[in-house]
Amino acid sequence: DRGSVQNSPKLYDVEYLMPVSLGTPSQQLNLDLDTGSSDLWVFSTLLKESMVNGQTLYNPNASTTSDKMEGYTWKITYGDQSYSSGDVYIDTVTIGDLTVSTQAVEAAKVVSEEFTADSDNDGLVGLGFGIINTVQPYKQKTFFEKAMPGLDSPVFTADLKAGAPGRYNFGYIDDDAYSGNITYVPVNSTDGFWRWVSPGFQVGSAGSFNSTRIHGIADTGTTLLLLPDSVCDAFYSQIASAEYEPSQGGYTFECGDPTVPDFYFGTANGQMIRIPGSYMSYSKTDTGSSRCFGGMQSDSGVGFTIWGDVALKAAFVVFDQGSEQLGWAEK
Numbered sequence: 001d002r003g004s005v006q007n008s009p010k011l012y013d014v015e016y017l018m019p020v021s022l023g024t025p026s027q028q029l030n031l032d033l034d035t036g037s038s039d040l041w042v043f044s045t046l047l048k049e050s051m052v053n054g055q056t057l058y059n060p061n062a063s064t065t066s067d068k069m070e071g072y073t074w075k076i077t078y079g080d081q082s083y084s085s086g087d088v089y090i091d092t093v094t095i096g097d098l099t100v101s102t103q104a105v106e107a108a109k110v111v112s113e114e115f116t117a118d119s120d121n122d123g124l125v126g127l128g129f130g131i132i133n134t135v136q137p138y139k140q141k142t143f144f145e146k147a148m149p150g151l152d153s154p155v156f157t158a159d160l161k162a163g164a165p166g167r168y169n170f171g172y173i174d175d176d177a178y179s180g181n182i183t184y185v186p187v188n189s190t191d192g193f194w195r196w197v198s199p200g201f202q203v204g205s206a207g208s209f210n211s212t213r214i215h216g217i218a219d220t221g222t223t224l225l226l227l228p229d230s231v232c233d234a235f236y237s238q239i240a241s242a243e244y245e246p247s248q249g250g251y252t253f254e255c256g257d258p259t260v261p262d263f264y265f266g267t268a269n270g271q272m273i274r275i276p277g278s279y280m281s282y283s284k285t286d287t288g289s290s291r292c293f294g295g296m297q298s299d300s301g302v303g304f305t306i307w308g309d310v311a312l313k314a315a316f317v318v319f320d321q322g323s324e325q326l327g328w329a330e331k
């Protein structure tokens with residue numbers, strides 16, 4: 001079996017949403033595929049109205065195939081301190097023509113203000129490893145873990161694009177979606193993330209390669225590229241107008257600065273993925289400002305590097321849960 005679904009970026013590529021069908025008759029919600037967490041949760045009719053602001057709500061009572069998991073609950077807090085919690089139902093879930101008939105659907109009863117404010121986002125599909133699923137008393141499998149046994153190949157791929165729709169594929173690798181070869185690196189799933197080690201980086205096409213091992217996770221649910229301070233310093237020192245602005249909470253530079261270089265990160269076997277300098281202008285710092293917030297920021301608040309959408313949209317990425325490895329290709 002296999003599946004394929006289009007993803008669509010929101011403004012500034014802050015997140016990528018995909019249509020997902022839940023229940024019978026099907027209820028379609030727009031969800032954020034997040035390889036940095038492992039709960040599938042949705043806005044639901046269990047929420048107080050004050051917590052809802054335009055989102056589409058999953059109504060388990062309107063689904064003839066939903067079964068409440070009595071006594072089961074969930075509660076999750078993300079790296080950006082947003083959070084949600086609620087009850088758990090088993091129901092059918094379809095993503096890109098791939099159906100899991102008995103998926104744990106975590107119906108929200110409480111969501112933090114960040115989620116309420118994000119009216120296009122109806123919830124998340126966590127495709128990290130199930131070991132960090134938050135359902136109590138017994139953790140639940142991710143959508144991919146439930147689907148995996150029936151798939152042609154135990155992989156899903158992420159093709160995120162800058163300012164354009166891309167695609168998530170399940171169970172196969174589309175050889176027309178990338179150029180050159182896919183280079184695989186080992187993944188350590190112990191803490192539930194797609195954690196891998198980059199051998200180093202290079203600033204600019206004429207720069208030298210810095211061999212420094214960078215431990216980090218591939219996280220489709222994080223917008224920016226969060227790297228060690230030493231790497232950020234090496235990058236922003238090449239941009240004339242760049243400075244660290246504590247009031248903005250990070251590195252900024254003049255939006256039109258012509259000296260913004262490309263950034264390359266190593267994968268394996270000498271392969272590097274090139275992130276165009278244009279991806280590093282994340283957004284204007286304030287309305288009418290000429291300064292842009294950098295797409296690369298420090299990972300000092302996290303403890304490890306996060307290869308978020310700014311990096312992932314420069315590549316075709318294979319999440320191989322069958323052999324616990326990540327595949328990287330240019331495109």
Ligand SMILES: Cc1cc(CN)n(C)n1
Nearest residue numbers: 036037078079080221222
């Ligand atoms: C809601 C959400 C998801 C993620 C990445 N895993 N963050 C940082 N916030």
